[in-house]
Amino acid sequence: MKKWFKIGTIALATTAVLAGCSGNNTGSNNGNGAENPSGDNGSGTGSKGAVELTFWGDWGGEGQIQFETMVDAFNKSQDKIKVKYVLQQDMITKFLTAATSGGSPDILFWDRWRTSLYAPKNVLHPIDEFMEKDGLARGEFYEESLKELSYGDKLYGLPLTVDARALFYNKKLLAEAGVEPPTTWAELEAAAAKLTKWNGNKLEVSGFSLGDNGLFNMYLQQAGGQMLTDDGKTNFNNEQGKQVLELWDRMLNKDKVYKVGFEQGLGEGTDAFVTGKLAMQYTGPWMLSTYKKYGKDLDFGIVPPPAGPNGDKASVMGGFGLVIPEGSKHQAEAWEFVKWWTANKDNALLWAKTSFNIPGYKPALEDPFFQDDPFWKPILDTLEFAKIRPQHPGYSVMEGDALTPNLQLLQQGKQSIEDTLSKAQSQGDKLLGDNEVK
Amino acid sequence: MASMRKLERHQARTAYLFIAPTMLLFIVFTVIPVFMALYLSFTNYDVISKKDWVGFDNYRRLIDDTLLWTTFKNVLIYSVIFVPLNILISLSLAMLMNRAWRGVKLFRTLNYLPTLTSAVAAATVWIWLLHPEYGLVNGLLSTIGITGPAWVAQTETAMMSIIMLTLWQSVGSNMIIYLAGLQGVPEYLYESAKLDGASKWDCLRYITWPQLRPTTFLVSTMSIIGALQLFDQAFVLTQGGPANVTKTPVYLIYQQGFNQLQMGYASAQAFVLAMAILIFSLINMKISKAEESVV
Numbered sequence: 001m002k003k004w005f006k007i008g009t010i011a012l013a014t015t016a017v018l019a020g021c022s023g024n025n026t027g028s029n030n031g032n033g034a035e036n037p038s039g040d041n042g043s044g045t046g047s048k049g050a051v052e053l054t055f056w057g058d059w060g061g062e063g064q065i066q067f068e069t070m071v072d073a074f075n076k077s078q079d080k081i082k083v084k085y086v087l088q089q090d091m092i093t094k095f096l097t098a099a100t101s102g103g104s105p106d107i108l109f110w111d112r113w114r115t116s117l118y119a120p121k122n123v124l125h126p127i128d129e130f131m132e133k134d135g136l137a138r139g140e141f142y143e144e145s146l147k148e149l150s151y152g153d154k155l156y157g158l159p160l161t162v163d164a165r166a167l168f169y170n171k172k173l174l175a176e177a178g179v180e181p182p183t184t185w186a187e188l189e190a191a192a193a194k195l196t197k198w199n200g201n202k203l204e205v206s207g208f209s210l211g212d213n214g215l216f217n218m219y220l221q222q223a224g225g226q227m228l229t230d231d232g233k234t235n236f237n238n239e240q241g242k243q244v245l246e247l248w249d250r251m252l253n254k255d256k257v258y259k260v261g262f263e264q265g266l267g268e269g270t271d272a273f274v275t276g277k278l279a280m281q282y283t284g285p286w287m288l289s290t291y292k293k294y295g296k297d298l299d300f301g302i303v304p305p306p307a308g309p310n311g312d313k314a315s316v317m318g319g320f321g322l323v324i325p326e327g328s329k330h331q332a333e334a335w336e337f338v339k340w341w342t343a344n345k346d347n348a349l350l351w352a353k354t355s356f357n358i359p360g361y362k363p364a365l366e367d368p369f370f371q372d373d374p375f376w377k378p379i380l381d382t383l384e385f386a387k388i389r390p391q392h393p394g395y396s397v398m399e400g401d402a403l404t405p406n407l408q409l410l411q412q413g414k415q416s417i418e419d420t421l422s423k424a425q426s427q428g429d430k431l432l433g434d435n436e437v438k
Numbered sequence: 439m440a441s442m443r444k445l446e447r448h449q450a451r452t453a454y455l456f457i458a459p460t461m462l463l464f465i466v467f468t469v470i471p472v473f474m475a476l477y478l479s480f481t482n483y484d485v486i487s488k489k490d491w492v493g494f495d496n497y498r499r500l501i502d503d504t505l506l507w508t509t510f511k512n513v514l515i516y517s518v519i520f521v522p523l524n525i526l527i528s529l530s531l532a533m534l535m536n537r538a539w540r541g542v543k544l545f546r547t548l549n550y551l552p553t554l555t556s557a558v559a560a561a562t563v564w565i566w567l568l569h570p571e572y573g574l575v576n577g578l579l580s581t582i583g584i585t586g587p588a589w590v591a592q593t594e595t596a597m598m599s600i601i602m603l604t605l606w607q608s609v610g611s612n613m614i615i616y617l618a619g620l621q622g623v624p625e626y627l628y629e630s631a632k633l634d635g636a637s638k639w640d641c642l643r644y645i646t647w648p649q650l651r652p653t654t655f656l657v658s659t660m661s662i663i664g665a666l667q668l669f670d671q672a673f674v675l676t677q678g679g680p681a682n683v684t685k686t687p688v689y690l691i692y693q694q695g696f697n698q699l700q701m702g703y704a705s706a707q708a709f710v711l712a713m714a715i716l717i718f719s720l721i722n723m724k725i726s727k728a729e730e731s732v733v
Binding site: 093099117121122203260261262400404412414431 | 484485486487499503504505565569570571585588589590591592593678679680681682685693696697698699700
């Protein structure tokens with residue numbers, strides 16, 4: 001009896017693992033129905049005859065207030081459509097069940113790189129016809145961001161924000177060391193070495209951050225390379241990849257401008273750049289408000305990323321968009337909202353001023369708000385040549401599980417440059433193949 | 439005789455009635471999902487558009503999924519160090535806290551407190567403590583002239599950091615379990631042992647430890663299961679890095695299922711994990727001879 005009880009306990013605990021996996025998607029069904037207008041029977045229309053739309057996003061806190069500001073402005077601008085923002089902390093998981101079991105939202109706040117995984121599964125509605133009908137020109141948006149929202153020859157949404165990394169530098173530290181903001185790899189290397197201060201074996205000021213291995217993509221393009229080949233294989237085990245790693249190796253091990261783990265755990269208020277422990281780093285416009293808030297004593301500037309050995313300029317573009325799910329029952333109305341927000345100069349500008357994001361609609365960027373600001377200008381310049389990440393559904397897995405681990409071994413001196421590149425290639429190609437959408 | 443059977447039947451009915459709500463919840467939220475997961479592991483389920491039977495394809499793919507086996511190796515290394523240390527430290531703490539001295543309740547509470555913190559919050563604090571330049575740990579090491587490592591960023595120490603953090607969080611609750619176990623050891627056993635001239639060590643070796651066998655079985659089983667399912671702390675502290683040395687199976691399963699929408703394959707991975715847990719728990723049962731009576 002006792003024995004059986006014990007075996008039973010183990011069995012129960014074991015099943016808990018399995019239940020955890022599949023339980024998640026059954027559980028997330030809860031609460032969808034109540035928040036959504038149910039379609040055809042007319043209950044979705046409000047008292048004044050306006051169509052009610054649901055807009056899902058996963059931005060809470062300040063982001064939620066920014067979204068609601070835009071939604072309110074849209075609702076006031078006309079009386080046919082009424083949009084409601086619903087915060088979904090675990091939005092993608094919820095959308096998975098909503099997409100199949102009804103209760104789909106009408107508009108979705110969308111991390112653009114997900115498009116290559118979701119669009120082939122027919123859960124997003126193509127907007128090409130809407131674009132044509134309203135005569136919207138593709139040329140008014142950042143082409144790269146549209147590319148990221150496309151699959152096959154169909155477009156699935158419009159860009160809400162665009163961002164790219166540029167070089168942020170501490171003006172005071174650069175002035176003390178007597179260096180100018182670098183414009184090439186060689187200048188970057190020399191400047192970083194000059195800016196670094198060691199006290200015995202304690203790193204006091206790091207000249208340049210080498211903490212983010214995810215930036216390999218950007219360096220590779222500066223060296224004239226590409227992450228993936230056209231047929232979806234890794235493309236960095238070559239001369240260009242070697243140039244990047246040799247640069248990293250020199251900066252980390254010869255000039256010692258950085259120490260592995262230096263920035264880990266330094267949060268907002270103690271950020272190494274804010275506290276003057278880091279002189280230069282690659283980061284994006286999302287850090288501007290933090291640096292302005294915390295850095296009363298921080299005098300910083302921004303320049304586009306230094307060019308590679310052959311003068312190639314590169315940065316990686318990211319950002320969000322708005323998409324319309326295939327499950328929405330009011331796609332035409334949803335389009336009106338998407339268009340109002342992302343393809344109108346005044347509204348895109350209102351969004352920019354509300355949220356401090358760069359909208360994907362180029363005419364809005366001609367405003368003095370962007371053009372006369374010393375912080376926005378270099379980022380806009382960077383966006384001119386920034387490219388999106390490769391559109392392969394397995395790309396982020398390849399980067400996280402094959403490339404980055406090998407780069408970390410290199411940085412810790414446990415692997416040669418040649419081994420790093422060839423191992424990252426073989427492991428990376430396998431992950432890309434395994435995660436292809438067939 | 440007949441009325442006796444009637445009474446038994448009545449009692450049985452009442453008993454079933456009482457356990458019905460729990461069993462119902464258990465079946466709906468545990469048993470059915472488990473069987474669904476088993477079924478899904480033989481399909482190419484992607485949550486949205488596909489659910490076709492693919493036979494053993496997912497299980498064949500597991501065989502050369504080197505990353506999955508790396509993560510198993512990681513949690514195995516973790517378990518081999520974590521489980522014995524967990525038992526040793528929580529038992530020692532429990533014996534220390536089992537004495538009647540002033541303020542012992544305060545110390546029991548203090549030792550239990552880490553258990554109450556959320557895994558994510560605790561990990562965030564530990565990142566601070568383990569910072570290579572400004573962390574408390576390396577600060578203390580530097581006073582005795584040692585340059586501490588970049589704990590969470592170096593391949594040699596990353597797993598050690600996670601072990602420290604999870605031990606800190608789990609010894610408190612296991613201490614409570616051991617305390618309860620210790621208080622259930624009959625006093626007369628020690629008394630008669632003392633009369634026979636047993637030393638303190640003899641008492642521990644031949645009375646306390648054997649008497650605590652069921653408790654140790656519980657603690658070790660729960661730690662093995664917890665260890666194989668390691669996720670939160672590792673995710674926050676090291677994000678699976680450096681060089682994949684702290685990536686865990688649960689992390690991969692989540693990524694494969696929810697980020698890559700390969701729920702069928704993720705279910706197959708989850709089943710392998712469940713089997714591993716079952717096997718290790720059974721081995722643990724054999725070692726601790728849990729089914730034998732303690733007295």
